[in-house]
Amino acid sequence: MDGESLEEIMEGLWSRHPGLKTILDDTAMLSIFVNSKLVTTGTEKWDGVSLNKEDEVTLIIPIAGG
Amino acid sequence: MTSLAQINRIILPDSNWQEIVAHGKRKLAGDYLPGESEGKRAYGIIAGSQNEKLLKVARILPGKKNVRSEEPYKTYMDRTMDQHAIPSKTPLSQRGWVIDPLEVKECYDMCDRDNLIVLGTYHMHIVPWEGDPIRDTPTHLDTVLARNSGLFQFVISLVDIANPIIRAFYEGQSEKEVPIILQSENT
Numbered sequence: 001m002d003g004e005s006l007e008e009i010m011e012g013l014w015s016r017h018p019g020l021k022t023i024l025d026d027t028a029m030l031s032i033f034v035n036s037k038l039v040t041t042g043t044e045k046w047d048g049v050s051l052n053k054e055d056e057v058t059l060i061i062p063i064a065g066g
Numbered sequence: 067m068t069s070l071a072q073i074n075r076i077i078l079p080d081s082n083w084q085e086i087v088a089h090g091k092r093k094l095a096g097d098y099l100p101g102e103s104e105g106k107r108a109y110g111i112i113a114g115s116q117n118e119k120l121l122k123v124a125r126i127l128p129g130k131k132n133v134r135s136e137e138p139y140k141t142y143m144d145r146t147m148d149q150h151a152i153p154s155k156t157p158l159s160q161r162g163w164v165i166d167p168l169e170v171k172e173c174y175d176m177c178d179r180d181n182l183i184v185l186g187t188y189h190m191h192i193v194p195w196e197g198d199p200i201r202d203t204p205t206h207l208d209t210v211l212a213r214n215s216g217l218f219q220f221v222i223s224l225v226d227i228a229n230p231i232i233r234a235f236y237e238g239q240s241e242k243e244v245p246i247i248l249q250s251e252n253t
Contacts, residue, residue, distance in 0.1 A: 029138050031167035036175075038168060042138055060171055062139065064164040065109055065189045065219065066151075066208040 009057070033058040068118055070185070070216060076234050076246045077122040083248060085126040086110070087230050090190045090222055103132035109163035109189045111173050112220060113182045121185050121218075127173050131166040139164040150207045155193050162211070163189065186218030186234070194225050202231045204238040212238030 031041040034055050040048070051057065090108040098104050110128040114121055134143050147158040154161075177183055189208075191201035202223035204212070212219045212235075219238035223231040236242035 029142060031171075033167075033171055036171070038171075041167065058171060058174075060167045060174075062164055062167065063111065063170055063187060063215075064134070064139070064143065064162065064211050065187050066162055066205060066211055 009051075013059075029062045031060040031062070033060065067116060070116070070121070070218065071236055071242075072119055073116070073121050073218075073236070073244055074119045075121070076185075076218070076244055077120065077249050078232070078246050079123060079249050080251060082112075082123045082126050083232065085128075086188055086220075086222060086232065087224075089126070089128045090224050090230070091227065093190075094192065094224065094227070099130065102130050105132075105160065106192060107132070107163060107189070108222070109165070109187065111165070111170075111187055112185045112218070113173065113177050114185045115182055116185075123185065124182055125176070125180075126188075127169075127176075129163060129165045130169060132163045133166050134162045134164045135159075146210060147207070150210045152195075152205065152207070154195070161207075184217065186220055187212075188220035188222055188232075190222040190224050192224050199225065200231065201225050202233050203240050204235050209238040209240070218244070 029041065032039050032049065034049070034051065034057055036056070036058070086108075089110065093108045094106050096104075096106075108128065109132070110126060112123055112126060114124040116122075133139050143162045143164065144159070147161060151158055151161060173184065191205075194201060200223055202221055204219055204221055208219060208221070215237055218234045218236055220232055220234050223233075232246060234244050234246050236244065
């Protein structure tokens with residue numbers, strides 16, 4: 001992922017796993033963890049996230065109920 | 067692996083069932099853990115294993131912090147409540163639970179470590195409704211919130227606290243109930 005922005009990574013993810021988009025009513029609630037630390041929630045803030053080649057990225061879809 | 071949508075039985079060990087009931091009763095009694103969101107609401111994650119069309123519950127992870135009133139979740143939950151919730155004793159602003167993403171991450175890390183999968187979530191109903199005195203099925207709001215989750219929604223009725231009930235519905239859809247088999251520890 002070196003040199004790729006998060007937006008580019010996500011575009012790749014959506015294209016490989018189109019079903020992901022159907023479980024996200026609102027990508028503003030998608031949390032991104034880098035090396036197990038919560039960096040931000042909300043795709044609109046991802047521009048400010050920089051990544052290195054060895055970084056482990058985890059995306060967490062919110063779990064909500066009544 | 068078979069999709070959870072194809073599951074036809076769920077094994078629930080009695081110890082796990084008792085954990086869920088204890089969580090609900092503790093919250094109802096107002097006995098909160100340090101840092102735990104207060105209120106008469108119990109929400110959590112159920113993890114376990116899958117063997118073809120059979121699920122076996124192995125771990126109960128009670129939700130600790132409800133971020134429902136924090137942005138960006140608040141906007142989504144308020145809008146969803148306005149559109150889909152049936153007014154009840156509990157104000158709309160206090161209804162709903164969004165698990166802290168840190169807890170969700172910890173849960174998935176645990177599942178990876180222990181070779182488990184997330185089977186679904188549980189929440190409790192405590193107030194009888196006119197025409198629905200037991201409240202052991204998903205509300206319309208429950209169904210909306212579970213839509214496309216790919217998970218089971220376990221509904222716990224604690225309307226009669228002495229006789230708790232648990233039922234499981236794929237993605238919170240009433241027509242997609244799967245029977246739960248309570249398993250004693252000696253079985």
